[in-house]
Amino acid sequence: MGILAGRRIGFAMAASHCNLARAVKAMEQVVAEGAEVIPIFSHNVQTTETRFGAPEDWLREVERITGRRPLTTIPEVEPFGPRKEVDCTVVCPCTGNTLAKLANAINDTPVCMAVKATLRNQRPVVLAITSNDILGINARNLGFLLAAKGFYFVPFGQDNPHAKPTSVDARIEEFLVPTIAAALEGRQLQPLLLGPAG
Template sequence: MRLKGVRVGFVVTGSHCTIQEILREIEKIVAEGADVFPVVSYSVSTTDTRFGKASDWCNRLQEITKKAVIKTIAEAEPIGPGKSFDVLVVAPCTGNTLAKLANGITDTPALMAIKAHLRNQRPVVIAVSTNDGLGLNAKNIATLLNAKNIYMVPFGQDNPFAKPNSLVAHMEKIIDTVCLALEGKQIQPVLVEYKNN
């Protein structure tokens, strides 16, 4: 068990089409022995979409982690002074969250969790999922790639011809990225092509 005893904060933001896949990755992290604490953005906690209901996502997170889901800024703020987590994962991380994080905006539970965790100089692992990663958000990804204590899950263009600006992390690499981030290392390569199966 590679993460035995590790306290992992896990922030889920509103790339709703990716959440089901992320739940499977959280199950793997729990199976590796980690103590996982879920945090959700307002979008995840309040928005029903064709991909699922907000209440169902939150219930599944609680079932998998056996922890209450952090849903408000007030609930997320004590993460900093309490030094609650050894590592914080943001997956999926939307373009909206990327942009706000890169520009120091803290107006959701997700962003407060990240800000609070970073104050302790501890690693944040980001798994991007955005349709504008090579568009307006490219500069924000570049900013975060050069920021202290930020580590990126390898990502690539998931659909370069239909959605040429879209970037999505290889979610199956989250655990490998976390293990290296805990050692202060960025997994390589960061840019990994999506191949058609």
């Protein structure tokens, strides 16, 4: 029995394409800890092929891990609210674009709808932020969500402070599962702010 046994976790993937492989491995960790995972893909994860992989590859891998085909539309995710489908929703990876939308109550993607529906039920949302602009103009959105009720963050640090001084990366591999467990207890895993990677 893992620390997430019996929990239903929405696992929403935004299009930080270079971090999708990390997110898939983290999803495996969540499943290994006993959770039932409901995967959700943003529009760009569904449609954009990059040097990091093709949409059909991500879909096939996530379906293998979870036994479920990812939810890909707003109407598919909307029932999370009235049906109270999940105990927690994770956004991993959480792009700067998604972070900004959440901070401004914009609800135009399956990922944002999953978050909105989870918060409606006063259940936790865990964000694993990975973006080159988090400490730039997006810092105001980070600050807003750090103070907002219901949001919890995977501990993060700068991944390359000299070459990319505004870039922030959540330490998904080490801390995603413990952050979810803490969020389900209503607390933020600490320490939140970590030193530079490597």
